[in-house]
Amino acid sequence: MEHKFYLIIPPGMEPIALKELKEKWPLHFPSIPFPQVDVSLGGIELESTLEIGLSLNYILKIPGRILYRLDSFKCRDFPKLFNKLKKMPWNNYLLGQIPNIKSSSKKSRLFDSRKIEKTVEDALKAYYRGQPPKKKSLEKIDRAPEMSIYLRFEADFCSLAIDTSGQRLHKRGKKTHVGVAPLRENLAAGLVYFFKLNTPGINHLIDPMCGSGTFLIEARDFYKINKDRDFAFEYFPFFKGLEKPCDSEKILFTNFSGMDHDPKIIEAAQNNCLEISFTVEDLFSGESDLVGPGVIFNPPYGKRIKLEKKLEDMATRAKEKFSAKVVGILVPESIPFSLRPKKELSFSNGGINVKFYLL
Ligand SMILES: C[S@@+](CC[C@H](N)C(=O)[O-])C[C@H]1O[C@@H](n2cnc3c(N)ncnc32)[C@H](O)[C@@H]1O
Structure with a gap:
């Protein structure tokens, strides 16, 4: 039926x-x-x-x-x-x-x-x-x-x-440490998937302002099943059990690197996920010998974190520092952004209208 x-x-x-x-x-x-x-x-x-x-x-x-x-x-x-x-x-x-x-x-x-x-x-x-x-x-x-x-x-x-879900589905059940302005996991999953579909050749994903690591963890887990939490339907009295699906073998990316200038946040990100390498690093200092990765990030903006540099400077710096093939940046619609994107996606991030640009 x-x-x-x-x-x-x-x-x-x-x-x-x-x-x-x-x-x-x-x-x-x-x-x-x-x-x-x-x-x-x-x-x-x-x-x-x-x-x-x-x-x-x-x-x-x-x-x-x-x-x-x-x-x-x-x-x-x-x-x-x-x-x-x-x-x-x-x-x-x-x-x-x-x-x-x-x-x-x-x-x-x-x-x-x-x-x-x-x-x-x-x-x-x-x-x-x-x-x-x-x-x-x-x-x-x-x-x-x-x-x-x-x-x-x-x-x-x-x-x-x-x-049938109970707690909202962005609650994956595992992540215990959060940064100042974490992105909801389901939004981050949507963005890493959008990124991959539009840039299929890229296998290394970098988040240079990774906070608690949401983008990278969602990218790594995209084809894994949500098994670390319960769901409302599991408590429906008529529910007699269901064979849980298995993780798929597929992966979105093979390598992940996360950086943030805040050592405490890096410690939190590393606690959230031991398999990804997270390091303390400021986007605007030092150089990188990586070539051709994809960069994805949501820079600080707005009420919760003060904007110290122009969003365009952050995007340009990320592209140059990592010799990135593509940079995906999430910015509020209310802040003018002068760089021309190859692709964009508009949505609402907790009530704030935002745009995700692929540059
Ligand atoms: C909006 S948060 C990112 C949230 C992250 N996507 C998450 O879901 O947890 C922005 C992050 O950028 C970091 N940050 C700000 N300026 C930075 C810089 N110049 N270099 C590296 N990290 C920076 C902040 O410490 C903060 O964790």
Whole structure:
């Protein structure tokens, strides 16, 4: 039976997230044809078996969450919403708790999110009164990840989904040390993938302002599965276990080097990943004997870290210092950038509109 899943994608990264899905699908499900997908701003919808849809949590690096569609129905008033939700088989998905309730509404009679959320809560309470959750489920509540249900109203149609991920997917479960302004792991994964797809010949990746090492760690792990954390679906009472997919043999790059002028941050990066070489080095001092690597970095800017040099000078210096074939630099849209890129990608980094340029 086919089920509907909705991958939440950072707005702007939909095309690159679709490429990831298309490339990884045959690696993990070689006998299953690639499904029809519907790409919209901030998401990709697809139909698949339950097992595949849930497994995408293990496989994909760019989505922020994966939602599982439970139902969709016409709904123009609160009593109907209440009755519909009271009849859903919640004990299959929830452990007896009231989950986070997220709602959005477009061109619909039901639009007041507080009232929608209250109706859902009341319906769930009424459901639990009629069908109390099993003791086995209740015992798991404390250790289970946060559970959330999503209601999206569009033209009086309600689409009801449950989050299968739990913590957002950029939480990989392993990285323990963070720098001052770390980039979310799923955004970094999207950028290293974009970088590689546009510069296929480059095998050595350098981040000269590496902070906690996010770009390099994501580049190294792009084809590995997310196995160091748990997911909400693993706690759904109806979930009977699933064979975890294996790491793919593929790699994006063969060599990685990270540098930062802050020794404390380098120590943190090295603690995050022992297999990558991280060194204390200022971009503007010394020379390098490397030839032809790719450079990727997000220089300090904006509120959290003060900009001391022009972004163009940083990009030019990185290109010259490492004799880099390509430099990928992430800059805020609000700061003018005068160098002409070969390629660019615009997206939102935690609410700040940014551009990733390949120079
Ligand atoms: C925005 S953070 C990078 C965050 C990193 N991508 C991450 O996800 O953790 C910028 C980093 O540049 C470093 N930095 C600033 N100026 C530098 C310079 N001249 N040479 C080397 N590193 C520098 C800072 O110490 C900081 O860690």
